[in-house]
Amino acid sequence: MVIVLAIVAAVPLANYIATSASRTLFLSRSNDADWFATMAESPLQTGDIASLRELAVRYHELYNTPVFVVDVDRRVIATSRSGVDVQESDLDAALDSTLAGRLPAEPPALWPWRSGEMVVARPVVNNGRVLGAAVLRVPTEKGRDQVERGLLLLLGGLLISIGAVVIGIVRPVTRWVLRPLNDLDNATHQVTRGALDTRVSTDGRAPELRRLGDSFNSMALSLHQARQREREFVADASHQLRTPLTSARIHIEGLSRLSPTARFALSDIDRLGRIVQRLSRLAGSDRPGDIEGSDDALDLAQAVKERLVGWKAVYAADDLELIIGEMVPGGVAPELEVDDILDVLLDNASKYGAPPVEVSVTRDGTEVVLSVRDHGLGLGSRDLKKVGERFWRSAHHREMPGTGLGLAIVRSEAARVGGRVVARPPVGGGLVIEVRVPLIEDYDI
Structure with missing residues (x-):
């Protein structure tokens, strides 16, 4: 013994x-x-x-x-x-x-x-x-x-x-x-x-060890939250700021031959200022609900059509075909950043997919669905499961410029209003990215 x-x-x-x-x-x-x-x-x-x-x-x-x-x-x-x-x-x-x-x-x-x-x-x-x-x-x-x-x-x-x-x-x-x-x-x-997500169990311990374990867990949680906010802020800010600046430059360069782009140059620059303000607030907040927003519902179809005016000119300048499909009105949360989401999806479709690119807004039960479909090579079943992960890029696209953050930001924006992002292969080849957000039932069309 x-x-x-x-x-x-x-x-x-x-x-x-x-x-x-x-x-x-x-x-x-x-x-x-x-x-x-x-x-x-x-x-x-x-x-x-x-x-x-x-x-x-x-x-x-x-x-x-x-x-x-x-x-x-x-x-x-x-x-x-x-x-x-x-x-x-x-x-x-x-x-x-x-x-x-x-x-x-x-x-x-x-x-x-x-x-x-x-x-x-x-x-x-x-x-x-x-x-x-x-x-x-x-x-x-x-x-x-x-x-x-x-x-x-x-x-x-x-x-x-x-x-x-x-x-x-x-x-x-x-x-x-x-x-x-x-x-x-x-x-x-x-x-x-x-x-930093490591935690220790405090069950069944002596009082001194239990207090030590609780202190350690509190310290690790604070470090984890601070590191997460820091990384997400730096990554999101660098990516978010690049898109409107590039868009503004394209619009200004096209003034001489594409008149519809003229009114978007100042709009994109103003939007850049709003993005900076929003990201600054997000960096100091743990809850998305701390961001102030309007109480009025947003018609997703109307917001998409307004943004597509500028993108049609951008696609035309690059000899790419952009098709505006079905646009069914539907009210969504007003804080949904439609311009940011659509910019990422159309930019990805033009870089990684193939024309024509089709944009549509439909309803599916209690959801309003924004769909962007291209006719490129698409993604395999394993890659489809990873769409939206931070810094992930398909093996076919690693040599192309980009950071692998665009769809991660889209997923974060959708989740902020209770939505989700779905990637699937459509009939006929290519790739469809769907942003599905809850429908506001009492929205007056």
């Missing part, structure tokens, strides 16, 4: 020693990987990799740690040693996560009986777009030796203290004290790595 209790007490301590050594090594080399990712940003764009290769070789010689850099297609651009095989299981999994912009996987514990190198990978990012990844193959011999010494010390300490420990309190104390502390330690490391 005493031996069993000793093992029960030793297992979480041993796991903590091995896991802590693994995390310490991982975090120490993560800073180096971040530095290489920063240094690789320019070479991946310009193709000048001589200096990057020299840095990798010097680092390898100094720290005995191989380094290599790959592009988004997993081609090795620079390496400190030859023979890198990115198809190895550990490298393949790390590159899958890193090139997708996700957090790196938790490193395995450094048990003495395990061998191999630790993979530390960081994405190379420019303006929200992943260009490649910087990868370190970190030797783990010293870390495993340190864990082995720690385990031997732990074993010796347990053998010495077995006779002095009261059998009735070993198991509950070990489980009650070490497990919540280990949970809190794991959660702290997760937050350090950027996983």
